[in-house]
Structures are given as C-alpha cells and as structure tokens.
C-alpha cells in the first residue's frame with residue numbers, strides 16, 4: 001500500500017505539468033511533477049492556487065486521481081465547469097511545461113486504507129476521481145477486497161476513465177463497475193436513462209449486512225440523494241463517507 | 250513568491266472588503282459534511298451542556314424554544330472558499346444557555362447527532378458571538394444544513410458551526426475535534442486564513 005501521508009504543516013509546493021491528456025471532451029488529466037511529494041492515500045485531495053499577473057489569486061480543491069508510488073507523479077482530473085474560474089483554466093489554458101502551486105495531501109477521512117472489508121464506491125460525474133485513486137491503489141497492490149463502483153454519468157461520452165475501467169474489470173479480480181446514464185445511454189443499453197435510485201444501489205451495491213465501507217462522491221445534490229438511499233437501504237450511516245464537490249449539477 | 254499563471258485573469262469575485270482573503274461569494278447554500286444527513290425527530294431531540302465535573306444541564310426541543318430567541322444576520326465563511334453574506338437566522342444565543350452553568354474551563358468540545366465534533370474556545374461562544382439556530386431565512390432549518398438545530402459561530406470557519414448539534418462539553422485543555430484531528434486548524438479564523446494545522 002501507499003506510504004502514509006505525513007501530517008503536519010502544509011506547505012505550498014511548485015508542481016510542473018509533465019503531461020496533460022483529455023479524458024472526455026470536457027475533462028482533462030494533469031500529470032504533475034512535484035519534487036519531494038510526501039505521498040498520499042487514495043481519496044485525499046490537494047488545494048491548487050492560481051495567481052494572475054497582477055497578484056490576484058484563486059484556490060480550489062482537486063482530488064488526487066492517481067495511486068501513489070514512490071518517486072511517482074501526481075495526477076488530477078479536472079472537469080470543466082461552465083463559466084468556472086479555475087477549472088476552465090486548468091482544462092483549456094494550462095499546458096505541459098507550465099507550473100502551478102498546490103498544497104497537500106489534504107484529508108484523512110475520505111480515504112481508503114486498504115482494509116479487507118468490501119467496498120462500495122458511488123460516483124456522480126467527476127466524483128469518480130478520488131474513487132479511481134482507490135481502484136488504482138487496489139489494482140497496484142493486487143488487492144482482493146470485493147470492490148463495486150456505481151458511476152452516474154450524463155452520456156457515454158462523459159464517462160471518465162472508461163477504457164481503463166473496462167480493462168480493470170477484466171484484469172483486476174473482484175472489481176465490478178456499473179454505469180448509470182442519466183441523459184443518453186449507449187445503443188442497445190438495457191435500461192432507459194435515469195438517475196440513480198433505490199433499485200440501482202440495491203442491485204449494484206452490497207447488501208448492508210456485508211458491512212461494506214462506502215464512499216460517495218460528486219456534486220452536492222447527488223451525494224445527498226445517494227447517501228439518503230443507502231441509509232434507507234439499511235446501511236449504517238457511520239460506514240458511509242461522503243465528499244461533496246459543490247455545485248448542483 | 251508565487252508562480253504567475255500566464256493567461257489566468259480570474260473572475261475577481263472576491264475583490265470586496267467584506268470577504269476574507271481567498272474567499273469567493275456564493276448566493277446558493279453549499280452543503281458540506283462528512284457523511285449522510287442525520288434526521289432527528291423533534292420529540293427525541295435534546296441538547297446538553299456538560300461541565301468539567303460531569304454535571305449536565307439539558308434542554309428538550311420545547312425547552313429550547315421557551316428560551317429567549319434572537320433574529321440575527323451574519324456573514325458565513327466556509328473553509329472550502331465560499332462565503333455567504335448577510336444570512337438571516339433565528340435561534341437562542343449561547344449566553345442564554347450558559348446562564349446557569351458554572352465553569353472555570355476555557356475550552357469546549359461541541360458534539361452532534363451522527364458523532365461529529367469540533368472544538369471552540371468558550372470565549373468565542375459567549376457575549377453574543379454564537380447561537381443555536383433552528384430557523385434559516387424564515388424557514389425551519391433544513392436537515393441538510395443541520396436542522397433541527399445547529400451551532401452558528403460566524404467569526405470562525407463554518408466547520409466550527411456544528412450541524413445537528415446536541416451538546417457542548419467543557420474542557421480544561423483544548424482538544425482537536427473531527428476535522429481538527431484530520432489536520433484542520435485548531436482555531437479557524439477566516440480573516441487569518443487558518444485553514445490547516447500550522448497556518
């Protein structure tokens with residue numbers, strides 16, 4: 001497993017964009033070189049700070065998408081938010097070779113520590129980013145914990161990490177992925193588009209008596225709805241960890 | 250020395266004197282919490298202050314509502330960078346709750362339904378600086394925002410304003426609560442950007 005992140009004072013670090021790749025037409029992964037990165041746990045995030053030439057600055061939080069390997073790079077996946085101040089700069093303007101400031105890793109609650117319990121991951125849109133770090137960490141460690149991801153996306157085009165998830169479902173034993181399309185499904189899809197409901201999480205989650213660790217992440221309204229359903233299905237609220245990205249989409 | 254981002258103009262939503270540094274203005278009411286929203290029926294609701302000797306003073310929902318109520322308008326600042334200005338609430342000032350509590354302790358741990366905790370120095374709760382609020386914008390406080398009742402301490406980052414509050418424990422020594430344990434600042438002054446440990 002990843003080396004534990006070192007708690008203590010969080011300093012601003014300079015990260016250099018080593019690579020950038022489009023995951024979907026509106027989401028881009030930034031691969032960052034960060035000298036002396038202390039390592040991170042899957043689920044943690046960083047705060048990114050941008051500064052304009054006249055000194056104005058803005059900060060936002062971004063989950064870490066990559067699992068940590070010593071000496072490795074840190075990846076963030078940013079979904080462009082229409083009219084967004086920071087996200088649109090990170091997706092559309094920033095280029096490899098440029099630098100930005102960040103600090104972290106932040107967060108000791110919404111993390112998966114490699115424990116043996118089954119895990120249920122529930123993602124809305126870019127909420128899949130920290131959950132992907134968990135899937136990647138499990139894959140790197142050849143973990144056998146039963147993992148299920150229920151991922152709500154608008155259309156097939158918006159599915160982050162689609163190819164890698166398909167490969168991991170094939171190669172990582174015990175990983176299941178269910179995609180729920182809210183606006184448009186692939187051709188020949190068995191269900192019509194729709195939001196995640198009781199039936200989705202009942203069918204594609206784990207029964208409460210398996211006592212899974214549950215991680216729910218996405219826009220606020222999505223997280224509220226999904227967590228309420230899980231409680232209604234009988235999951236113990238103390239086993240459900242949530243991360244709300246803000247926004248209502 | 251900060252790194253300049255060429256081509257980054259920013260929207261300067263935050264160039265206002267009533268916004269603490271690094272905050273931006275929002276008009277909706279974002280929800281941030283660590284788990285699902287607890288739903289607490291009013292007939293089972295209670296709130297207690299426990300002093301350093303272990304003595305408890307507690308209030309039922311009806312008893313809370315029988316105390317003097319105040320309408321107050323405050324600015325709130327979340328550590329995730331949004332601020333909301335001029336929010337209007339109704340609730341009981343903590344001065345009313347502490348009226349008959351005798352304590353020499355300077356620190357408190359605030360407790361919530363669902364197990365959340367956060368530490369706040371006693372002096373930041375008294376003298377009209379904090380309330381147990383049950384009404385937001387003229388409506389009963391929605392469970393997502395901490396209803397039936399939450400603490401409101403506007404001078405500190407909003408994670409200190411515990412939702413679903415059910416008690417305050419007096420402490421002789423400061424101890425970290427839920428987020429403080431996870432690396433957030435022990436005090437949390439938005440004007441000094443005390444977000445994380447060591448800020």
Ligand SMILES: Cc1cc2nc3c(=O)[nH]c(=O)nc-3n(C[C@H](O)[C@H](O)[C@H](O)COP(=O)(O)OP(=O)(O)OC[C@H]3O[C@@H](n4cnc5c(N)ncnc54)[C@H](O)[C@@H]3O)c2cc1C
Pocket residue numbers: 045060061062063064077078079080081082083084085086087088126129130219243244245246247248249329
């Ligand atoms: C702990 C944490 C982790 C996060 N991780 C990621 C991540 O891995 N990838 C990622 O893309 N984002 C992530 N976010 C969201 C991110 O921090 C920003 O909120 C988002 O990029 C929008 O910022 P902006 O400056 O572009 O938009 P802003 O200029 O702040 O806002 C523009 C408009 O978009 C709305 N809005 C703000 N945030 C969102 C949102 N998340 N979804 C929809 N609408 C929104 C606002 O209400 C506003 O109307 C995370 C947030 C948190 C708190």
